[in-house]
Amino acid sequence: MSQESLAIKEIWQKNSITLGIKWSDNQEFLYDVRTLRALCPCAGCQAQRPANELLEQVRPKTITSVGSYALKIDFNDGHNTGIYSFEFLKDLGEQQKKQG
Amino acid sequence: MVDMEQPLATDTNTQPIKNKIHSIIAVASGKGGVGKSTVSVLLAHFLKKRGYRVGILDADIYGPSLALMTKASPPSQEGNTIFPGKSSDISVISVGMFADPNKAQVLRGPMAANLLGQLYRQVAWGELDFLIIDYPPGTGDIQLSLSQLLTVNAALLVTTPQDLALLDVRKAISMFKTLNVPLAGIVENMSYFTCSNCQEKHYLLGQGGGAKLAKEFGLCELGSLPANQDLTRAGDKGLFGDDSYFSPQLLEAIEKVGVSFLGELAKIRPAPNLSSFTLNWRS
């Protein structure tokens, strides 16, 4: 890996539940937005995970960049305190790829 | 309206506007009516959906149509600075918003290019990843001067199967080559229709003309778009921002053009990383 900091080249909505991100190293990963909600890194969710049955219907309303290091997702269940660092998302993508 | 005999602004009282535009893309064609504006708007929306900041400059003095096609809010002006109209967060400026087309299209090439260049410079575009320029059709003085006046980073050619055989397209290709403007590729528009009876693609004028031409000149065929009434209607009503208006097959064809375009562009000019964006999720 180069020393260059991780950044996003492209970000797009693939379908109603899938987010696509092309990273600055040209790797592309797809993310299920419900998984992102389930893995919300905010303190509240760390303490208590959202119930599975609530997740099926959950979708983002907007996805916004935070500085040059993270995304903030405003979900339609009213939750918007999770800051998803690029690091975290990139790792998640790589893990998912390994698992196939 | 701007008096065509007068320059839009004199340089002395023009405030320097701080714009930062990463890539200027010319959407050009050998002749009018082939879908240059339609492709410009489709590409703008595609790029917007991928998180890029996008503007369009409708420079087609012969038939400016983007104000209607995008239903953009009207631009505003403060002193010499023009603030672009907006359509789904895309900045839109059309020469038709500022100049009387009847007068503009009789201007000689360099004059017309000057008018367009001034219009371009007066606009507070802000920071854009892409500025798409809907070019005047053809390969005359205007197109030549315009490409020199603005630093065009890449051009995309729109053709139809009918005009593939014509000299105009070849002329356009060689014009950009002469100007050292890299060609991102060719979009073949209205090349087939999807039959409502058998659901097959029918190619009215034979298939693969665009690919052949692309191969001959070492260009990429970015994709073909069908002749589709929804595209005509979207153009008439300014509905391009609404994906639910198009069939999945049509969306797929549009997406292919956009993805190939980005792929080709990356070879010409590495895409910037996104610095700030908001993605609105469509349900």
Ligand SMILES: Nc1ncnc2c1ncn2[C@@H]1O[C@H](COP(=O)(O)OP(=O)(O)O)[C@@H](O)[C@H]1O
């Ligand atoms: N693929 C298409 N299917 C159906 N109609 C189209 C298509 N492309 C363009 N049109 C229509 O054809 C006309 C000319 O297209 P336009 O984009 O304005 O061409 P240009 O800018 O090259 O003059 C418009 O009415 C437009 O809506």
Ligand SMILES: [Mg+2]
């Ligand atoms: Mg046009």
Ligand SMILES: [Zn+2]
């Ligand atoms: Zn949370």
Ligand SMILES: [Zn+2]
């Ligand atoms: Zn048929």
